[in-house]
Amino acid sequence: MSNTRVEAAPAPAVPQQRTGRWLAVPLLAFALVSLTAGLLADHSPRTKGYFRLFFSDPVHLKAGFATAAVALACFQLFSAAWIFKKLPWARPRWIGRAHRWSGRLAFAATLPVAYHCIFKLGFQTPDARVIAHSLLGCFVYGAFAAKVTVVRLHRFPRFALPVAGGTLFAVLIGVWYTSAVWLYGHSTSAAPAYAAAPVPANADAVAGFAVFQKAGCGSCHVLAAAHASGQVGPNLDSARPPYAKVVAQVTSGGGVMPSFAKTLSAKQIRDVAAFVATNAGKP
Ligand code: HEC
Structure with a gap:
């Protein structure tokens, strides 16, 4: 079993240890895999698939899925500390296996995310958050490749494995913080501020239907009232954004959504917001 391998590692196996030059291998793996992810993601958002x-x-x-991957990564950190006897308790026999399986599951949990981010939305740079997220997203697989290289080749200097594992963990937390944490914070904190805002009299929901069609909102959003089934952005029937939120979002854009401030007039934005606010969530 590879448990024995783990036990042998911390022993002072001086004669066998690799030289510092070998560190170039995981570093190269990091660079090549990150770059490949970036190149694969180098396209504008695709609307299908x-x-x-x-x-x-x-x-x-x-x-x-990203949140699940982060939860499993926390367990990875914890079980690694246990394996290397950094925790006060005796090391159970199953911990090595639990560590490997939580790692495989964490990797599997990132795949649906990577599929959408790399092959559908692509590398995007509209604002600092999205730039950071895109870069860190590419680094996740680079850091993963480096960590696996260190584990598989064995006999690296003792600091190599904790540094590789720690880097992977930090990058994953960074990706998650700039996306899932942002998304959850964003939708809950925004809601009360907008909730009371009614649709003003100078906004025409009927005219807004035509604006919705013309502006192509439906290529990115689900909205049953407009027979729209786009999958790039949130489902508007479930999000049910209030009037003021739609105005703000259409005016400024956000994430992958472009700003419509230049292509739609203020009146058109009011109309489309009235259309969405009064029809979202209706069958
Ligand atoms: C290129 C795809 C795309 C187009 C076109 C688009 N959106 Fe979006 N929209 C998104 C994405 C992605 C988000 C996710 C929010 C973010 O990342 O900030 C979003 C978010 C929103 C939200 C906020 C939903 C919520 O509850 O958080 C509203 C409202 C919205 N869009 C309305 C519209 C309207 C109305 C139009 C047409 C004028 C439109 N969108 C066109 C992609 C698009």
Whole structure:
């Protein structure tokens, strides 16, 4: 079993240890894999091929899987500390296996996220958060490749494995913080501020239907009232954004959504917001 391998590692196996030059191998793996992810993601958002399973839309699917990956990564850190006797308790026999399986599951949990981010949305740079998220997203697989290289080749200097594992963990937390944490914080904190805002009299929901069609909102959003089934952004029937939120979102854009401030007039934005606010969630 590879438990024995883990036990042998911390012993002072000086004659066998690799030289510092070998560190170039995991570093190269990091660079090449990160670059490949970046190149594969170098395209503008694609409108087809998204899936959402039992989530309200692909955005929430990604947030859900990313959160699962982070939870498993926390267990990875904890079980690694246990394996290397950094915890006060005796080391149970199953911990090595639990560590490997939580690692495989964490990797599997990132795949639906990577599929959407790399092959559907692509590397995006509209604002600092999205730039950081895109870069860190590429680094996740680079850091993963480096960590696996260190584990598989064995006999690296003792600091190599904790540094590789710690880097992978930090990058994963960074990706998650700039996406899922942002998304959850964003939708809950925004709601009360907008909740009371009614649709003003100078906004025309009927005219807004035409604006919705013309602006192509339906290529990215689900909205039954407009027979729209786009999968790039949140499902508007489940999000049910209030009037003021739609105005703000259409005016400024956000994430992958472009700003419509230049292509739609203020009146058109009011109209489309009235249309969405009064029809979202209706069959
Ligand atoms: C290129 C795809 C795309 C187009 C076109 C688009 N959106 Fe979006 N929209 C998104 C994405 C992605 C989000 C996710 C929010 C974010 O990342 O900030 C979003 C978010 C929203 C939200 C906020 C939902 C919530 O509850 O958080 C509203 C409202 C919205 N869009 C309305 C519209 C309307 C109305 C139009 C047409 C004028 C439109 N969108 C066009 C992609 C798009």
